[in-house]
Amino acid sequence: MTQPGKNTLSGLVVNRAMRRQVIRLSQDTPIGNSINALIKYKINALLTTDAADKPIGVLSKTDIMGAYYAGLPIDSPLSHIMSTPPLFCSPEDSLEDALEQMRSNGIYRLYVNDPENDEIVGALAYPDIVGMLYLYCHECEYSHFRQKRKKDKDGVRRFAVEEIMTREVKSVFKDEPLLQVMELLSEYRLGAILVKDRENIPCGVISKTDLALIYKHGVDSQTAAKAIMSSPVQSCGADELLEDAIRKMIFTDVHRLFVHQSTPDNIVGVISLSDAARIRSGSCHACISSRIKVDAP
Amino acid sequence: MKIAARDIMTTGFHTLTPETPVNEAIKLFKQANQEEGRKIFGMMVTDNDGHLIGMISMYDILIYMRPKHIHIWGVMDDIDVAGIIDVACEKTKSILVGDIMTPDVITITPQTHIFMIMDIMIKKHIRRLPVIEDGKIMGIVYISNLFYDLLERFADE
Numbered sequence: 001m002t003q004p005g006k007n008t009l010s011g012l013v014v015n016r017a018m019r020r021q022v023i024r025l026s027q028d029t030p031i032g033n034s035i036n037a038l039i040k041y042k043i044n045a046l047l048t049t050d051a052a053d054k055p056i057g058v059l060s061k062t063d064i065m066g067a068y069y070a071g072l073p074i075d076s077p078l079s080h081i082m083s084t085p086p087l088f089c090s091p092e093d094s095l096e097d098a099l100e101q102m103r104s105n106g107i108y109r110l111y112v113n114d115p116e117n118d119e120i121v122g123a124l125a126y127p128d129i130v131g132m133l134y135l136y137c138h139e140c141e142y143s144h145f146r147q148k149r150k151k152d153k154d155g156v157r158r159f160a161v162e163e164i165m166t167r168e169v170k171s172v173f174k175d176e177p178l179l180q181v182m183e184l185l186s187e188y189r190l191g192a193i194l195v196k197d198r199e200n201i202p203c204g205v206i207s208k209t210d211l212a213l214i215y216k217h218g219v220d221s222q223t224a225a226k227a228i229m230s231s232p233v234q235s236c237g238a239d240e241l242l243e244d245a246i247r248k249m250i251f252t253d254v255h256r257l258f259v260h261q262s263t264p265d266n267i268v269g270v271i272s273l274s275d276a277a278r279i280r281s282g283s284c285h286a287c288i289s290s291r292i293k294v295d296a297p
Numbered sequence: 298m299k300i301a302a303r304d305i306m307t308t309g310f311h312t313l314t315p316e317t318p319v320n321e322a323i324k325l326f327k328q329a330n331q332e333e334g335r336k337i338f339g340m341m342v343t344d345n346d347g348h349l350i351g352m353i354s355m356y357d358i359l360i361y362m363r364p365k366h367i368h369i370w371g372v373m374d375d376i377d378v379a380g381i382i383d384v385a386c387e388k389t390k391s392i393l394v395g396d397i398m399t400p401d402v403i404t405i406t407p408q409t410h411i412f413m414i415m416d417i418m419i420k421k422h423i424r425r426l427p428v429i430e431d432g433k434i435m436g437i438v439y440i441s442n443l444f445y446d447l448l449e450r451f452a453d454e
Contacts, residue, residue, distance in 0.1 A: 019368075033400040040357060040397045042365040131369040213396060230391075250366045252384050 014098050015091040017132040018112050018122030024049050027056055027079040031067055034059055034078055035216045039209070042253060044191075045109055047120065048082045055111065055120060057082035061208040062186075068215035069182045088113040091121060098124055108274065126277035127255070133277075134246055159242040164276060165259045165269030171196045174203055174226035178214075181206050181225055191274070192256055194267060195229045202258070202267050204229030235260045238268055242276070249273055302414060302428045303407035305446050306436030309333065312343045315350065315395025319358060320386070322394050326355070335441075339425050341434065342398050349427055349434055351398035361397045362389070404429045405438065411446065414438055 023037050024047040037046055038061060045060035059082045067081045089098045089110045098110055102124075112122035170184050171194040184193055185208065192207035206229050214228050235258040236245045245257055249272075256272035299305055311329040313322055322340075329337045339354035362385050364370075404427045405414060414426060424440040 029401075036395075036397055036400060039392065040361050042361075127366075131366050135369050213392075216396065217393075250369060251364070251381055253365050253388075 012095045013091065014089055014093045014095060014110075014112055014122075014124055017095060017129050018091070018124045019128050020122050022047055022111065022120050022123050024055070024120070025059070025078065026051075027082060028077050030075040031064065031072070031078060031081065032074040032216050035064060035212045038064075038212060044125070044208075047086060047111060047123075048078050055086050057084040058086045058109070058111075059083075060108075061191075061212055064212045064215065065182055065185065065208050068211060068221060069179065069186070071221070074216060074218070086111050089124065090115055095129065099129070102126075127273035130246060130273045130277045131250060134243075134250055137243060160238070161236055161240050161242055161245050161257075161259055161271055162238040162261075162269065164242055165238070165271040166275055167269050169194055169258065169267055169270050171202070172206075172225050173198060174229070175224050177222045177224060178206075178211070178219075178228070179221050182211065182221070185211075191272060194233065194258060194270075195225045195231075201265050202233045204231035205233055205258070206230070207255070233258050233267070235264060235267065236271075237261070242271075245271055246273070246276055299446055300411060301407060302405050302409045302411070302426075302438050303435070305411060305442040306407070306428045306438045307333075307442060308436040310341065310434075310437050311337070312341045312347075312434075313353060313394050315342055315344070315393060315398065317394045319361070319389040319392050319394060319397065322353065323358065323389070341402075341427055341437065342394055343434070347434065348432060349402060349404065349429060351395070351400045352402050352425070352427070353394050353398040354425075357397050357399060358389075361392065362386075402427060406430055407435055411443060415443055418443070 021041070023041050023043060025034055025037060027048045027050060029048075034046065038044070045058050047055050048057040048059050050056045057079075059078050063081045063083060067076065072080065087101065087105060087107060087110050089101060089112055091112050091114055102108065102110060109123055109125040111120055112124055113119070114121045170188055170190060172181050172184065174195050174197050181193055184190070192205050194202055195204040195206060197203050204226065206225055210228055210230060214223075219228065234254050234256075236248065238259050238261040249255065249257060255274075256270055258267045259269035259271060260266055261268045311325065311333070313325060317325070326337055326340065329340065338356075339352055341349055342351040342353055344350050364381070364385065403417060403421060403423065405417070407428055407430055409428075417426065418424060418440055426438045427434055428436045428438060
C-alpha cells in the first residue's frame with residue numbers, strides 16, 4: 001500500500017523501466033550511417049564506442065541537427081559531433097536517484113552499467129519511465145479504462161492534458177528557412193516545432209527526426225519549412241484526459257501531441273512523453289506516483 | 298570442384314535504389330520472389346553507377362515497423378486502439394530504402410573460399426554476402442547456396 005506523502009516510485013529500481021536494447025556504433029561511423037540506426041530503432045540517441053568497444057560518448061538527434069546547421073559533410077565521423085562522456089547509472093539504483101541525476105545534469109538519458117560485469121545492460125530515458133507508469137496506471141483499479149466499464153464513478157480526480165502541457169508553443173511560418181527552424185529548436189531545447197501559414201493557421205510540424213532525414217537526403221538548409229514538414233498536425237483536446245493522450249502517444253509512436261482548444265486550429269499547448277515524465281507521470285490523483293516532480297514547476 | 302564464391306554464387310539478382318520508398322520496396326521483394334523462384338529476404342542497394350551502398354533485409358523493415366513501446370502495451374490483453382497496424386504501414390510510404398538499410402556491408406570476392414564464407418556467415422549472423430570485384434557486383438552468395446553445394450556433394454557419393 002502507498003503511504004500518504006510517500007512517493008510510490010520509492011522502491012522502484014532502474015531495472016524495471018530501462019530499455020534493454022542498447023544501440024551502439026563506433027565513433028568512426030559516418031554521421032549518415034548513424035541516422036539509419038536512429039530512424040530504424042526509433043531512438044533519440046545512441047551510444048558511441050572507441051576502438052576497444054568501450055562506451056565513449058552519446059550521439060543524439062540534437063547533435064545531428066547541430067551538424068546539419070553547421071554544414072558538416074554527412075560522412076564526417078561521429079567523434080566530431082558526439083557528446084562525451086556518457087553518464088551511467090546502475091540497474092539497482094532507485095528511479096528517483098536516476099531521475100535526479102538526469103535533472104541535475106540537464107540530460108535526457110542515462111546508460112545502465114552492470115557493475116558486476118562492467119557491461120552496458122540498458123538505457124533509461126523519460127519516455128520509458130512514462131511507459132512503465134502507464135502500465136501501472138492501466139492495471140490500477142482506478143484506471144480510467146476500467147472505470148469506463150463501470151456505471152458508478154469513483155470521484156477520483158484525473159489529470160487533463162491542459163494541466164500538464166507546455167503552454168508556450170513556438171512556431172515558424174511555412175516559408176521560413178530550415179536554418180530558422182533549427183535555431184529555434186536549439187534555443188528553446190525543443191524536439192519539434194509547429195509550422196503556420198501567414199494567416200497563423202497551423203499546417204504542419206517539423207521534428208529533429210525530420211531534420212536528420214533531410215540532412216541525409218542532402219536537402220539545402222535554406223529550404224522553406226513547408227517542403228519538409230509533416231502534416232496534418234497531430235493534436236488532442238486540452239480537456240482530454242492525460243491518460244488518453246499518453247495512450248495515444250505510446251500506441252502510435254508519436255512523441256508529442258499539440259493541444260487544441262475549441263477548434264483544431266487553435267493550438268494552445270504541446271505535450272510530449274518527456275513532459276509527462278518530467279512533470280507528472282501518472283494519470284490521476286489516486287496515487288502519489290502521479291506527482292513525481294523532476295523539474296521545478 | 299566448387300571451392301570459391303564464384304562457383305556457387307547467384308548471378309541473377311535484383312537490386313533496389315536508396316530513393317525507393319519502403320512500401321514500394323516490399324512490393325519489389327514480392328516481385329523478385331516470383332522472378333527468381335525463391336524466397337528473397339534481402340536485397341542489395343545500389344547507387345546510380347551500380348555500386349553497392351548497402352543491403353536491406355526483411356529484418357530491417359520489421360525492426361522499423363515494430364512499435365517503439367510494444368514491450369509496454371504488448372502484454373495488455375485489453376487494448377482497443379483501432380488502426381494501429383494501418384498507421385505503421387502508412388509510415389513505410391514516407392521512409393526510404395536508404396533511410397533504414399544497413400550501410401556497412403561485409404562483402405567477399407569471387408575467390409573467397411567457401412569455408413571462409415561459412416565462417417563469416419556464422420560469426421556475423423548473416424545469410425547473404427555480395428560478391429564484389431573491382432568495385433563491381435558480380436553476384437551474391439546466399440546461405441542456401443552453401444547448403445545446396447553440400448547436398449550435391451553428398452548426392453554424388
